Amino acid sequence: MTNKFEDIDNDMLSLFLEDMLPATKQMSITNSLKTYKDLWLLANMYNSCEVIRKKK
Amino acid sequence: MNTRFNTSTFLFGNKRQINHIDAEIILGIKSSDPAISEFYVKRLFYIELKALLTTIQYSLYKGTIEYDELVNELYIHLSRNNWDALDSYRGDNKARLSTWLSRVAWRFFMNSYRKSARMTSDEGSTLDCVKSAEILSDVDIRMDIEKVMKMMPNRRYAEVLKLNLYYGYSAEDIAVILDTTVSNVYNIKHRAVMQFISIYGQRDDV
Incomplete structure (x- = not known):
């Protein structure tokens, strides 16, 4: 398990969002x-992503 | 002006799965034709990222900074070395460019916000100023979070978040406090974060 929020990689966080x-x-x-x-x-x-998604 | 690209003719590398609209934006921005590049830059900052930057403008900066100023800052950050930053975007599992940029922009402006708070304090040349500027942003965040926590229907969720994220208790300590297992604390924390995020987005003042 990743220890710090900062260590989460871009791809993983993008998928989470x-x-x-x-x-x-x-x-x-x-x-x-x-x-x-x-x-x-x-x-x-x-x-922020939710707002973007709703506008699309 | 025909600014559309046939993105299927461009190779982004085997491991990149970029949506054709996002590919078009990236290629357009990186175009050597200034008119095409400008067209896609405006599309990115004034259409694709409008909601994101507006949220940052009012959530982080409380409306004290102009939208165009945010655009300018992020533009300078992303456009270095012919937009090399965009090369980090891979589009794995169909994650959109705007989603990826949401993370990049929030981190960038959070760091920028912290730095400007420190610089303002340094000009005052007293340690107290430095402390108060840093505390101010922490207090803003704490107040924002606690306002949402009060709205959480499950008090146990809010309690776990506060014990862990504010008081710094470990999952093991919280398990003892709540007389439960460590794995249950992790489960509660996960559900609590998801509930918090959901309520955070439904506030009237956002």
Whole structure:
């Protein structure tokens, strides 16, 4: 399991944001969050993508 | 002006699975024809990334920075060495360019935000200024998070997030506190994060 949110690679996070990642890999991302900042950043990235998806 | 490319004629490498629209944008931006490049740059920053950059403008900068300023900063960051940064985008499993750029842009502006907070404090030349600027952004984030946590229907989820991400308790410690197993703590944390993200996106003030 990846230890830090910063260490999650681009592809894995992109798939997470697109809801295309298997559950176990999703868990590895959510469990890599160590601080409020990590959570805040992920929530903002995720919801930015949601807004983009809805507009398309 | 015919700016459309036949993207199937371009080779992005065996391991890249880029959507044809995203491929067209990348090739257009990297075009040696300035008119074509400008057309696709505008499309990327003012159409594809409009929602993302607007969210960053109001969520991170609280509307204190102009949209065009954000575009300018991100443009400079991405366009270095003939847009080499875009070469890192692989499009695996059909992940879109805008999704990938969402992560890149958030990280870029978060770092930029932190640096500018530090620089402003350095100009004040007192340690207190440095501390207050750094604390200010942390406080903003904490308040934003706790506002959403109060809206979470499952209090146990919010409790686990606070114990882990604010107080820094390990999964093992939380398992003892909540009288459960470590693997259950990881499961709760995952569900809590997903619930948090969902509620975060439904707030009225976003």
